[in-house]
Amino acid sequence: EAGVAQSPRYKIIEKRQSVAFWCNPISGHATLYWYQQILGQGPKLLIQFQNNGVVDDSQLPKDRFSAERLKGVDSTLKIQPAKLEDSAVYLCASSPHVLAGDTQYFGPGTRLTVL
Amino acid sequence: AQTVTQSQPEMSVQEAETVTLSCTYDTSESNYYLFWYKQPPSRQMILVIRQEAYKQQNATENRFSVNFQKAAKSFSLKISDSQLGDTAMYFCALHIRTGTASKLTFGTGTRLQVTL
Numbered sequence: 566e567a568g569v570a571q572s573p574r575y576k577i578i579e580k581r582q583s584v585a586f587w588c589n590p591i592s593g594h595a596t597l598y599w600y601q602q603i604l605g606q607g608p609k610l611l612i613q614f615q616n617n618g619v620v621d622d623s624q625l626p627k628d629r630f631s632a633e634r635l636k637g638v639d640s641t642l643k644i645q646p647a648k649l650e651d652s653a654v655y656l657c658a659s660s661p662h663v664l665a666g667d668t669q670y671f672g673p674g675t676r677l678t679v680l
Numbered sequence: 681a682q683t684v685t686q687s688q689p690e691m692s693v694q695e696a697e698t699v700t701l702s703c704t705y706d707t708s709e710s711n712y713y714l715f716w717y718k719q720p721p722s723r724q725m726i727l728v729i730r731q732e733a734y735k736q737q738n739a740t741e742n743r744f745s746v747n748f749q750k751a752a753k754s755f756s757l758k759i760s761d762s763q764l765g766d767t768a769m770y771f772c773a774l775h776i777r778t779g780t781a782s783k784l785t786f787g788t789g790t791r792l793q794v795t796l
Binding site for chain 2: 569598608610656667
């Protein structure tokens with residue numbers, strides 16, 4: 566079974582530029598998550614989709630971050646404009662359902678550096 | 681709100697020895713799950729072990745076991761016969777269901793170094 570795919574793996578941009586990350590979850594997984602992991606910290610949930618609908622975006626900075634999951638499969642996360650504090654690893658994860666206790670499977674992440 | 685605390689930023693253990701990583705958590709929910717995830721250097725996060733809060737029996741996966749103390753809200757991970765490949769960041773995480781969403785809250789992690 567193929568795992569969660571993410572691209573690009575690394576991205577370096579200047580502040581105020583825009584950037585987009587892509588995620589393809591495990592086939593058949595209904596739920597998709599985007600996390601932000603700042604160096605030295607645990608991942609923090611940004612947004613959660615079930616199929617193509619948003620079920621939790623309470624921690625997404627909506628003035629600069631946006632995400633979509635068209636057709637309930639792959640997803641993109643965009644930052645526009647980027648700030649220095651957005652430097653982090655952005656992790657995508659998926660799970661079969663949205664049940665408590667469902668294991669989340671993580672992708673390799675995209676390491677973003679904002680200069 | 682849910683919180684997860686890992687009080688050991690770094691730990692070191694010799695190969696073949698046993699090490700225990702600590703985790704405490706706080707939640708007002710009665711139905712929840714606890715996880716330990718491993719994040720090797722420059723590699724993706726993978727599940728180590730999972731515990732249902734309603735089960736009293738501690739979960740075990742090969743060399744990995746947990747000590748789940750529900751009343752104390754403690755969830756420690758024991759790694760027996762440590763191997764060099766166990767070198768990684770270990771994250772404790774609390775998973776609850778809130779309405780239509782499920783929320784996974786992570787601790788700040790413990791960096792484990794296994795040495796020869």
